[in-house]
Amino acid sequence: MLNLSNLWFAWSKQNKLKDRYEIDGRKSLGPSKYGMVIKYKEKKKDGQIRTVRVVPKTKVVNQSRFKQEINQMRYLNHENITRLIELFEDDKNLYFVLEYCDGGSLFEKILLRYYLKQSEARYLFQQIINSLNIAHRSAICQRDLRPESFHFINKDINNLDIKLIDLGFQLIYVDDYIKKSNNQIIETSRQGKLYFAAPEIFIGKLTEKSEIWASGVILHVLLTGELPFDGKDENEIYKNIQDNKIQLKTKGIVSDLIEKILQPQEKRYQIFQIQKHQWMSQQFSEEEETLNINFSKFKLLTQNNFLQKIMRGYVADQVKQGFADNLRIIFDQLDNTGSGFIKIDLIQKSLEKHQEHEEILKLLKYVQTEDGTINYLDFMNQILEKRVFVDEERIYKTFKMFDLNNKGKISNENLWEILSKLENYKYITKEYCSLLISEVDRDQDGEIEYLEFIDMFFKRV
Template sequence: MGICSGKQQPSRHAKQHLSEIKRFAKQNIRQFYRFGKVLGSGSFGTVKVGYSVRDSKEFAIKTIHKYRMREQFYLVLRELDILTQLDHPNIIKVFEEYEDDMYYHFVMEYCSGGELLERIVEKGYIGESESKVIMQQLFSAINYLHSMGIAHRDLKPENILFASKDKDAPIKVIDFGLSKKFRNINQKLQRMNSKVGTPIYVAPEILSGDYSFQCDEWSLGCIMHVLLCGNPPFQAKQLDKLEVKIKHSEVDFSFTAFDRVSSEAKNLIKSLLVKQPKKRITCEKALEHQWFKNMKLSSHQQQLTNSDHQKILRLLHTYANSSKLKKETLKILINQLTQSQISQLKEVFTTYDKDCNGTISIQELLQIMANLGFKKSEEELVQMIKKFNNINPSSDDITQDTQITYTSFLSALVNCKSFLNKERLWNLFKYFDSNNQNFITIEDVRKAFEREGRQLSQSKLISLFQEIMQNEEQKTIDFEQFCQMMQDNLYNSNNEKNNLEQELDCFEN
């Protein structure tokens, strides 16, 4: 996230007065986090490691000086607005937002594995099998981004981090400071004309000043080239000569490293580095490319049995029938898990996300159920997923309603007795009970959502509370009542029914 460095001059139409900013929690961040070592700094602020006071989990906390960035703060808002819309396993997440008299603070995922560029420099280039895993994750992330109507516009190895130092750690796309929405409120495509990005990864149409989201596919082609041989496809010492090469030269496969690269990989690079944007392969089509055929499943994906899939479907059902406050609390739990704790859950999500677009669709669930020999109509599954997403079942909109997002899917997987132990429930309870009163009020819930950058109306807050209250006079929730809420509609493997048909009849309700 590039909120510590200024890359653009502010438009006089885009400026926003600080007094108009309402989204940030005016709570003391040091009540929730301890600050550690500096990870980086810029002209507007710093990035430090932050440790949760509840469980010492590591985060990255970006701190921006309010008055140094007064004229460019609209860029921060634009980046935050984009990031808070996104929910993908390979895109960096912003968890919470704070402000005090002097600073804005943003609590984000901490990626300890370093930049992709560092790994390339260390090795010289990345082997084809490892590059394939990285590129599949990148295509998935950018395909998802484009489906949300957003172009990144600054894809490069420096803006790709590894979540941890583990050999098979997932990548995370960062720095959305130059990102822009390319669809308006009527879903019509909007052209872009700002000359942005990093020269050796910039698409030819950006140089011409008229482009759309396909500029990202070009950048991915450049990244793939760098991965496989250690060099960009177009190089020159002078910027004007580099631009000529980008516009007119063909991709260069003369590097020695390409002698060991498959023809399928070279074909995909060529398809990404097509000069005409409309003829360039999209991320969606790239994921179907021959290069990705016969990719090895992870050991965990290989171990998923029919019985496992049945349990997963039951977990989705129990989550769908849970209270709204419980669903939101489970999402908070997901944000509190470490990378190692979340890795197997992510593998399950990846198994279900057959088209690698970052969401689970009706069609993907129907295919899983068909493989199990269980048949339900699409309409029945639509109704269940609407409940899953807290959408009115009578709603006619079946676009967003029938997709299961990454965090929601993972939240459903942890809705089981074996995972929700007393220690985790206590940490969740204290997330709301930040004043250590040993009970939770509506105001505590409001402040918790405020820290996440979400402003809930009083009527919505009351609705969340009333759904779990035993009577209208009740104004607080103690730990015992909180545990009861979390244990309602809880999947318990010890009480499984033998008949899958009976167990999944709930999809009709």
């Protein structure tokens, strides 16, 4: 039972999350900067799939501002922003139940399609601008806007409806910061590269207009596959951003719009000006609709090794379901409070008494946590992953599944033939399969040999 003195939100539900929801499947949606993200399903008949973001209260530094933005989020209801459906809390954690978008991040689906029309790029951009407009009217900033901030609502390759995610969660840890030494970045609160960061962010002056800048960079990438600034390395690119050295690769009226967005703050277009720009309502000829996107560079701007992600799923399927079921039973027995979290040392003490769990006990030493506690799905995924790596046989079996010609190599044709039969990848193109192979193809012969394949799993590529 929640101690009322620990209550953060008067409108939150104090009953247990698991009374209304159950974990959907065996996979976590993964950890993130803003807390563990888990896929749940309502227990009622025909229950909806939801995203649940688990935020430990101890991780929230700026508590008052965080509460303020979450209270605002409660009333946001727009088709391009993931809706906060309800909130559960206990003494230790906040459980945010959100709309579930399973279509992947903005650039992921475009890479799968391997094509985009100018009118489609505009439709995506309009949704980005609409979501920012609503958020800014509610005095909420995303603060770290990038392609991963937008997810497609479903996997349908022709459905380009997107939603802004993670809104309101950026104040969990600390305010935005970038530390420099000798004019080079040595530390930042931001995840990944800073290619979408506005010039003012580099000097600690983030405003809502910083997100308008990011939207302009995203638009340029959607149209060309490239950033609107060049550089031989990250630091040179960052310097060109700060010096406003823009080099557009776009053509036509849209270049004028992007140029007006990628300006210093005082000259930068506001949202209402963007919405009224001629390009936003332009009729495109057949020639104008066709975009010459550099997908090789486009791929470099994504943060995922997609081939590794796909193959990990195949290897994990080699693990017997009984082993995974055993993990679930162990966890549930130890999670007396139903919080979804338990301490690693508690698992160790419990398993030491049971010889039949010796294998799990050995694997526990590889499990990584921040504070000694772990969520069930993170616990299970890490254990399964370590078990996969302990036995190279599973990796070899997966390799042979794709080596359709029994040549000791996986070709572009092999990869496409198998993936295109799967629901999640039925729209995948052969061109994109070539890009996936290039992620690990060290000798650049266009095929994956077994040594290259196994190196991918141990991150030596």
